[in-house]
Amino acid sequence: xxxxxxxxxxxxxxxxxxxxxxxxxxxxxxxxxxxxxxxxxxxxxxxxxxxxxxxxxxxxxxxxxxxxxxxxxxxxxxxxxxxxxxxxxxxxxxxxxxxxx
Amino acid sequence: xxxxxxxxxxxxxxxxxxxxxxxxxxxxxxxxxxxxxxxxxxxxxxxxxxxxxxxxxxxxxxxxxxxxxxxxxxxxxxxxxxxxxxxx
Amino acid sequence: xxxxxxxxxxxxxxxxxxxxxxxxxxxxxxxxxxxxxxxxxxxxxxxxxxxxxxxxxxxxxxxxxxxxxxxxxxxxxxxxxxxxxxxxxxxxxxxxxxxxxxxxxxxxxxxxxxxxxxxxxxxxxxxxxx
Numbered sequence: 627x628x629x630x631x632x633x634x635x636x637x638x639x640x641x642x643x644x645x646x647x648x649x650x651x652x653x654x655x656x657x658x659x660x661x662x663x664x665x666x667x668x669x670x671x672x673x674x675x676x677x678x679x680x681x682x683x684x685x686x687x688x689x690x691x692x693x694x695x696x697x698x699x700x701x702x703x704x705x706x707x708x709x710x711x712x713x714x715x716x717x718x719x720x721x722x723x724x725x726x727x
Numbered sequence: 728x729x730x731x732x733x734x735x736x737x738x739x740x741x742x743x744x745x746x747x748x749x750x751x752x753x754x755x756x757x758x759x760x761x762x763x764x765x766x767x768x769x770x771x772x773x774x775x776x777x778x779x780x781x782x783x784x785x786x787x788x789x790x791x792x793x794x795x796x797x798x799x800x801x802x803x804x805x806x807x808x809x810x811x812x813x814x815x
Numbered sequence: 816x817x818x819x820x821x822x823x824x825x826x827x828x829x830x831x832x833x834x835x836x837x838x839x840x841x842x843x844x845x846x847x848x849x850x851x852x853x854x855x856x857x858x859x860x861x862x863x864x865x866x867x868x869x870x871x872x873x874x875x876x877x878x879x880x881x882x883x884x885x886x887x888x889x890x891x892x893x894x895x896x897x898x899x900x901x902x903x904x905x906x907x908x909x910x911x912x913x914x915x916x917x918x919x920x921x922x923x924x925x926x927x928x929x930x931x932x933x934x935x936x937x938x939x940x941x942x943x944x945x
Contacts, residue, residue, distance in 0.1 A: 634834070634943075645739070645771055649809070660830045690837070710841035717939050718816050718847070724737070727823060727831075727944030732935055750856055753895060757927040761935065 628653065630720035634660035634727060637672045642726040647675065650724075652682040657708070657716055659688040663695055668702035680704050688713060733764045738773035742792070743783065748776050749791050756794070759801035766805035767798075774811045818842055819937035820852045821930065823944030825860030826875035827868070832861050835943040836878055843886050851889045851933040852879075854922075856944070859902045862892040864919035876919050883921030890922045891929045 631650050637643040643665045646656060656679075658666050665672055666687040676685065689707045692698055701707065708716065717723055736755055740747040758765060769777060776795070783790040798804075820839055824831035839849055854861050866876040883890050892902055898911070904918040918924065934940045 632941075634831070641771060642739075649770065659834060710837050711845060713838055714842045714845050714847065717818070717842075717941055723939050723941050725942035725944065726739075727942055730935065734931075734934060747856065750896060754855075754927055754930060758931045760928070761931045763931070763935065 627722070628655070628720045630654070630716050630723045631656045632723065632725045633658055633662040633665065634725075636661040637665040638670075643672070644675075646726045647679045647683075650683060655684045655686065655716060655720060657686045657688065657713065658705075659691050659713075663687055663691045663697060666692070666701045666705050667697055668700060673702060677702065677704070686712070686716065731762065731764055734758060734766070736765070736767050738767065738769045738776055739771040741772040741775040742781070743786065743788055748773070749789070752791060752794055755798070755803065756801065759798075759803060765803050766807065767803065769806075769808040771809075771811075772813065774808055774813055777808065816939065817848045817850050817937045819850045819933035819940045821933075821940060821942040821944075822852065822854045822858040822861060823856040823942065825857040826866060828857070829945050831943040831945060832858065832875055832879075833873075835941075836875070836882070838941065838943070839888075840882065843882075849886070849888055850937040851891055851929065853930045853933050854890070854892045855896055855927075855930065857896075857900065858944075859892045859897045859900050862890070862897070862902050862919050862922040862924075863917045865917050866919075880919050880921040888921065891933075892918070892922050892924045893930065894924050894926055897924050 631646050631654055633643050633646050635642045665676055685705045686708050687701055687705050689709045738751060742748040781790050781792040820835050822832050822835045826832050861876060861879060868874055882888060903913050903916040904924045905916050907924055908916040
């Protein structure tokens with residue numbers, strides 16, 4: 627069973643990203659939207675833990691939210707960028723969706 | 728509606744500081760009538776919903792903590808709490 | 816595929832309803848069926864037609880109404896959450912002796928059972944919140 631997790635909070639403000647990484651199963655997909663985009667950036671204090679998670683989980687980030695925040699080009703390698711159509715596709719391709727709101 | 732689905736309610740908010748815990752409990756209570764396969768998880772600050780001795784008289788809010796003990800009457804018997812550093 | 820959407824936050828304060836709207840639109844464009852959009856917690860505030868944002872900003876409420884009109888969406892506002900927050904339709908106005916109502920076109924007020932049903936009937940339930 628494959629599961630898609632969505633996270634929407636900055637990892638510097640809330641612990642939803644940490645909890646999601648801790649509790650999601652290996653092989654899960656995680657989509658970063660809204661302020662969780664800041665978890666996708668390279669060179670921050672959480673980048674290493676995100677990179678570690680990428681060894682066992684696939685991480686995506688929503689393009690529209692990246693652009694809105696002006697951080698194009700700062701997203702770390704290995705994170706796949708998807709638009710809203712891609713978001714919808716991810717939802718349908720996974721068996722379940724868990725939103726870490 | 729004969730098909731039974733699995734529902735996992737993930738509670739990650741503490742009570743009283745926001746309404747999420749209380750209104751989420753309302754979902755659980757209503758959902759009980761639908762005879763689905765229901766389980767509750769208490770994660771992060773959600774574990775504070777289960778603290779004993781909640782007394783809301785001084786804040787003038789409804790103390791809904793006794794409801795958790797009554798969930799068995801609704802045939803909701805699957806609970807999980809995460810190991811937490813939030814209790815000293 | 817049949818999708819249900821849950822919106823837990825009101826307009827403008829949080830991005831949640833914008834994200835939910837963009838997601839719903841994209842899902843429709845991809846040919847999926849939206850079984851229901853359910854508004855809960857402060858999300859019920861998406862359903863008041865009294866919202867009046869500045870001209871140069873998006874109108875979150877109208878946007879939902881227009882999407883509902885165009886694609887026959889079922890926009891459901893939770894009655895218990897709505898009563899707490901003063902979202903009223905004609906039926907609620909009468910039942911609770913209020914002097915008016917404020918529900919926006921395309922929205923209807925109904926019980927939490929509609930959310931459970933949305934979870935049962937749809938293939939996926941996608942939640943947007945704080």
